[in-house]
Amino acid sequence: MRWKRIEKIQAKMKELDLDGFLVTSKENRQYLTGFTGTFGWVLVTQSNVYLMTDFRYIEQAQQQARGCKLVRFQHHTPVVTLRMLMEELEVITLGIESDRMTVDEFELLANQVRRKAITPLKGFVDQIRRVKDEEEIALLARAEEISDQALAHVLPMIKPGMTEREIAMELEFQMRRLGASGVSFETIVASGKRSSMPHGVATDKKVEIGDFITMDFGCVYQGYCSDITRTIALGKVDEKQETVYNLVRKAQEDALQAIKAGVTGSEIQAVAQNVFQDAGYGSFFGHGLGHSVGLEIHEEPRFSPKADEVIPENTVITVEPGLYLPNWGGVRIEDLVVVKKDGCINLTHSPKELIIL
């Protein structure tokens, strides 16, 4: 049980006059209870936390969700079980995760619970998840370390003729070997001209001498995601490749220097954008500079041109500038950092000088 997190939910419920808050999403369920099973609903009230799940997960829930009251879905459907529990607890007003529920689930719920008693809430738990606690930062650091170690292991294996898919598989295998439960998103390995596609997932293309190879990958470790990108060259580079690489590296370095609690996401975006602009490459960077990472790979807050909110201390966020020149290639470098009062702590330790294998 994560009491500090639950207390924050209960305080927000009080403000909105909610007797209960229903959690239906996997990540928020784990965040509030510790339970990692794929099926279960959580009902938070002012006095208790109820975890409803089925036969398959009872034993796991007992072990993981200590302090929760367990309710087994048995003779009734989940919505009927919930309605009965709400009656028993005299829960009248109910908040739900409007951004994590299907229309079908909502209709089923509204058939059981008076529609007027339901308050759809967007990002209710996510708002709290923006700032990571110590335990979360430790898990994110380990997840990122696993990715660092996998890259160090795989770099010496990369040879001309190896396919992008083979490189991706090696990275994924090493991360699993080091304790990851899986990948946090589909591994991107984009080489040669394909590296101009920011999200070019690995194909059967063979890597060749003179290619840039962009590897963007991450793992899930105890529920927490990692995210790293490195671009390396194979055999040799020409002058233009070196210029583009150094620009991306400078943009990232300047952004890293500027990050601290209290700045806005758009300010940091502008730092990187200005480096590219000044060099005449402004139009080749077209995505956000970074996103927060936690139980999900893409969380708020972000670095983007539209992000006007300030970044709070203990946000864990990526810094990933890139340049993409169509029909030529591209470079991206991505680190994961913890935002602090007067700077940031980099969780990524893979080298950033241009590696030519």
Ligand SMILES: [Mn+2]
């Ligand atoms: Mn990323």
